[in-house]
Amino acid sequence: MQLSEPATSVSPPRPLSAAGRGVVASAHAAASAAGRTMLERGGNAMDAAIAMAAALGVAQPMMSGLGGDSFILWYDAATGRITSINGAGPAPAAAADDPARPLPMRGLGSASVPGAVDAMCLAYDRHASGRLSFGELLAPAIELAERGCETPHFCARFFALNEALLAADPGARQxxxxxxRVPREGESLRQPDLARTLERLATRGRDDFYGAGLGARLVELSRQTGGPFRESDFDGVFAEAAAPIQVxxxxxxVLSNPPVAQGxxxxxxxxxxxxxxxxxxxxxxxxHCMIEALKHAFADRNDFLGDPRFTENPLPQLLAAPRLDRIAAAIDRSRAATALPRARWSLGSGDTTCFVAADARGNVASYITSISTPFGAGVVVPGTGVLLNNRAGRGFSPDVHSPNHLAPGKRTMSTLHVYMALDSQRRLVMAGGTAGGDGQPQWNLQILDAVLNRGLSLRQAVDQPRWELFPGSDPAHLAHPYEIRVxxxxxxxxxxxxxxxxxxISDKSLGMLGAAQxxxxxxxxxxxxxxxxxADGAAYAVG
Structure with a gap:
């Protein structure tokens, strides 16, 4: 299978499509430029992706950063092998002292241990070209943080909506x-503390980041404010390589990331x-049929999936052909299902950032990184510039019988995942992902369907209007347990x-949600x- 050439735009302010021997695309032009630079210097797709991950943490602080978590799919052109990297950190042990008490949605108590840096370092060690040092990959992000990064429209919108959250935390204010006040559209935001943290990571590496660097400062912040983090929370390894799941x-x-991702x-x-x-x-x-299929898929996630270190995820059974046959046969093409399928707990809306890279040798990286909801916990660790995630507060289920219920050292199920599609010869056809919490699998589904079944180009598939299934506003109103936002x-x-x-059909519009690459x-x-x-993204080509 091959795809149509991208549709051309009339004098676009930034390139939204690109074709070449190597390509990159992200939700911020400065990050895409960082990835393109690595390809131009002889790096591979993972070099480009790591550079973009670091740059996005500076350019889009509301979406991602060193205080978040990440998931990656890597396609190795030489072997045809695809690897998943899971970079989700656990909840601090003290956060689960009273598992019946829900975690806060913001603040230090909502954060999990950041896994993004561990994922980045594991990806570099295993899949980078070796032609560029780790410091060279972080250099564009360091320069953006030190000199300042202009605030484009998409970022300015999120800053404006979250000004009170940022003003409430001393570290975030600084x-x-x-x-x-928040930066306005077109203003440049300097982040010198983050620049120093990135420089330290570039020179001292992963162990220092989780030890004497961010880890020690986060423990001290917890001691001063009654937060949950202890030194032992940073012991061990948080990122892991695994085989992807596929159907x-x-x-x-089509392949995606296994739990705790929701591929x-x-x-x-x-x-x-x-x-x-x-x-x-x-x-x-x-x-209609997509919506009905998603109802079953979300219900299965809620009933069966959790941290594989704590629960047995029955993935072979959930993806088995006979079971999918039965669900497909039960879908009524003439009427929406109104019976509530089992648990209706939701991971909810959220925002993150996804990006893709391919090199001239045919290697491909699809990479997603997040601090969960916009600006995460709303807490910046003083002196580091690192904004913490709120993955634990948002992600764990309040249901004590759920496989995703809080426990010490447990990783919550995450909305994050990316995908790759292969042809009958297992050659890569397309790769990508999107922002958007529980919207992610829905918008990925719509894009894949548009390209693989309806013959749209990538440009057309990404641009098309979307819809989102989400829990209804009245949990007790079982006749209408779901609504569709369009x-x-x-x-x-x-x-x-x-x-x-x-x-x-909800009266709430989707707006700008769902920045797919x-x-x-x-x-x-x-x-x-x-x-x-x-979003504020761009696609660039090399060669």
């Missing part, structure tokens, strides 16, 4: 505000849809048909990449 799809396969949701939904033989030109029926650009006839099929194989050879216009 690191992320300008004269006591047959069409005449190929299973995407793969289950794809496996169900693959059995329905839906007409390509009936958008409303396709959307992009206002979505065809009105399609929306009316969904409503006629029994779906509750994708790449694929171009017919002319090499790669084509597309960046989402919903």
């Amino acid at each position: 690191a992320l505000l300008i004269d006591g 047959p799809y069409g005449d190929g396969w 299973t949701v995407l793969l289950q939904a794809l496996g169900i849809l693959d059995r329905l033989n839906l007409p390509a030109d009936d958008g409303a029926l396709r959307a 992009d206002r650009r979505l065809d009105a006839t399609l929306v009316d048909r969904l409503r006629a099929l029994g779906h509750t 994708v790449l694929g194989i171009a017919p002319s050879g090499g790669f084509v990449a597309a960046a989402d216009p919903r």
Whole structure:
């Protein structure tokens, strides 16, 4: 399978599509430029991805950074092997002293141990080219933090919405505000403390970051403020390499990250849809069946999935062909299911940042990194510039019977995942991911369907209006346990048909959520990449 060449735009302010022997795409132009620089210097796709990960933590502090977590898929062109890297850190042990008490959604008590740096270092050790030092990969991020990074429209919007959160924390006030206020669109934000932390990471490495660096400062902050972090929370290794999970799809396969990532949701939904033989030109029926498939996939996540170190995840059974056959056969094409499928706990909305890179040798990295909700915990560790995640506070289920219930040292299920699609010869077709909490598997599903089934180009698939299934506003109103939030650009006839099929259409618009980044194989050879216009991103090519 090959993809269409990207559609051209008339004088775009930044390139949203690119084609070449190597490509990069991210949600911020400065980060994409960092990745392109690494490819130009002879680095491979992982070199480019690591540089983009570091730069995005500076350029998009509301989305990601050294205080977050990451998941990666790596396609090795020489072997055809795909590897998943899980970089999620555990909840601090003291946070689970009273597991019946819910964790706060913000503040130091909402944070898990950051896994992003461990993931970055593991990815560098295993998959980088070896031509560029770790310090060279972090250099663009260091320069952005030291000299300042301009605040584009997408970032300024998030800053404005979260000014009170940042002003409430002394570290965040010092690191992320300008004269006591958030940076406005077009203003440059300097982060000198973060620059020094990145320099220290570049020279002293991973163990220092979790030891005498951020780890020690975070323990001290906890001691001063009654927070949950202790020295023992930073012992051990947080990132791990594993085999990806996969499902047959069409005449190929789609792969994603295993738990604690939620790639299973995407793969289950794809496996169900693959059995329905839906007409390509009936958008409303396709959307209806996607929604019904996702209801089952989310319910299975809630019932069965958790940290593999604590619970046995029945992935072979959940993705088994007979089970997918049964679910597909039970979907009513003429009516939305209103019976509540088991647990309706949700990981909710969230924001993160995803990016992709491919090099001239054919290697591909699909990489996602996050601090969970915008600006995470709202806490910057003093003197480091590092903004902490709120993954623990947001992610664990309050249900004591859930496999995702809080326990000491446990990693919460994460919304994060990326994907790769392969053809019948197991050659790469496309790779990507998106921001958006529980919207991630839904928007990834819509993009994959658009390209693999409906023949859209990457550019068209990324630009298309989207919808999102989410829990209804009234938990007791079991007749309508779900609502559908739609992009206002979505065809009105399609929306009316969904409503006629029994779906509750929310009056809340999707807005700018879901910044997807994708790449694929171009017919002319090499790669084509597309960046989402919903964010401040860009796609660049090399060669």
